[in-house]
Amino acid sequence: MANKIFVYIDHFNGQALPASWEAVGVARTLADHFSSVVTAVVLGYEVEGLANLSIEYGADRVLMGDDPELKDYRPEPFAEMVSQLTTEAEILVLPTTSRTRELAGMVAVDLETGMAPDVITFEIDGDAVLATRPIYAGKLLTKVVCREKRPQIITLRTRAFPKPEPDSGRSGEVIRVEVVMGEVVTEVTGYTESEAGVSLADAAIIVSGGRGVSSNPKLTPPDEITDEKEQEMWRAQQGFALVRQLAETLGAAMGASRAAVDAGYIPYPHQVGQTGKVVSPDLYVACGISGAIQHLAGMRTSKVIVAINKDSEAPIFKLARFGVAGDLFDIVPAFTRALKERLGK
Ligand SMILES: Cc1cc2nc3c(=O)[nH]c(=O)nc-3n(C[C@H](O)[C@H](O)[C@H](O)COP(=O)(O)OP(=O)(O)OC[C@H]3O[C@@H](n4cnc5c(N)ncnc54)[C@H](O)[C@@H]3O)c2cc1C
Structure with missing residues (x-):
């Protein structure tokens, strides 16, 4: 050969x-x-x-x-x-x-x-x-x-x-080598960056958030936000800030479920799954993600999966190596604090 x-x-x-x-x-x-x-x-x-x-x-x-x-x-x-x-x-x-x-x-x-x-x-x-x-x-x-x-x-x-x-x-x-080609009928007229800094496919660690990240009932939106959808978006922003802190502590890229993307909590380039990115990181942390088959299609081959979900029956736990059944709004900040201590950050 x-x-x-x-x-x-x-x-x-x-x-x-x-x-x-x-x-x-x-x-x-x-x-x-x-x-x-x-x-x-x-x-x-x-x-x-x-x-x-x-x-x-x-x-x-x-x-x-x-x-x-x-x-x-x-x-x-x-x-x-x-x-x-x-x-x-x-x-x-x-x-x-x-x-x-x-x-x-x-x-x-x-x-x-x-x-x-x-x-x-x-x-x-x-x-x-x-x-x-x-x-x-x-x-x-x-x-x-x-x-x-x-x-x-x-x-x-x-x-x-x-x-x-x-x-x-x-x-x-x-x-x-000599470049010999037939007629080239298409032309690239330019590039637009969809969002800087998202390189899920290459990331060794990914922390992802799902619909559950917007569901903190303890959070009361400011009085001026009266519209229900805007209140949901506000809650999602607060929730994703916690997930982002965990990601930053771990030096991880941010992922998301389609439900979170469709709801507008986070842009599409972060979506993991059948109609998003297929990833294989060393560590995948799923926060408030149920584990629908279409999501699993994108992260199933991750080497270690950690799931945080308040529903102990959520399908994501079947795939996870480590699972925490509980409220992500308590667990994610505690996890971040413990990691910061360990890592001396
Ligand atoms: C053709 C097709 C393609 C699709 N492609 C994709 C894809 O690429 N990627 C993808 O992700 N999905 C995809 N989907 C959608 C998929 O079927 C699911 O609807 C989606 O993955 C659900 O997202 P989720 O887990 O965030 O939301 P949900 O299923 O609503 O789950 C939310 C989870 O959060 C938990 N939760 C709620 N509150 C808390 C809390 N306080 N603490 C802890 N846990 C909490 C709940 O217990 C629940 O398990 C596709 C669907 C179709 C039909």
Whole structure:
């Protein structure tokens, strides 16, 4: 399998997502198993730094398409380029991101092969990769293999595999490839940041709040807030301030259930679940979240789950490693205080 393990480096403006390095780590493991080399595919504009970094993380050679036409990711030209560059590949590994979900699918169609998305673990069976991925909102795990066609394409769930340490002493070859594409029919006209600071997919710790966070009956809104919805929003703000303090103490990202997002307590980029972000942190703390299947679909693979809920029958407790059945308005501040003491904050 010489030169047959390929990995795609997903990035934004030359900044790789950490998940790309996790993918390089998996490609390295596969290449070592098959006594092969890792070929990274880097596409973009002024991406030489990224190509060199790919070698530090474990690639042996890099196919680099560096062209102003590739400055902005668009599915058609990127799929065309990746398909051209990976026709000889046995295995193509990608991180799972919103871009690579479509990219990997389009490349699989172009190369008439199969793909397994959102892989959380795998085994090697002969020269085939037996990939395990969650289905039905994470209720079932399925094993997928592509025996006949090549390349076998797998996209890896973020944080399901370790990120290798970069080694600035590693050497490898960067090969500039000619960028030949058909007509590119779409143009990116700009970017708008939806909300700064939310990087749930990469977070090692997430503290999430649900509808329960707005339900503190002991809190009386100021007299001037008379509207019922505004009173609810005020309560939610007070409740989320407690959850945020816990998150800050732990150095965690803030997550939320869809009920909290739909009610307007917190913006959509924080939503975890089937129609939000899929996360796999080391620690997930769910405050006032019942544990509906659609929420569990987004955080089921967290390594340690802590649930705080006043209903001891709430489904979240079935999944949680540690559960506290009680009022979050007592428990969350007490938890934060205890952590601050422990951490000397
Ligand atoms: C197609 C589809 C897609 C969906 N996608 C998603 C998704 O991506 N993410 C998602 O989260 N949901 C999603 N949902 C919605 C999902 O079904 C649930 O409605 C939602 O997850 C419920 O959010 P919640 O747990 O915050 O609210 P609830 O189910 O209302 O639970 C609130 C919890 O807070 C507890 N509580 C209340 N007060 C306190 C207190 N003082 N102290 C401690 N606990 C308290 C209650 O006991 C309760 O368990 C989807 C639904 C559909 C149909």
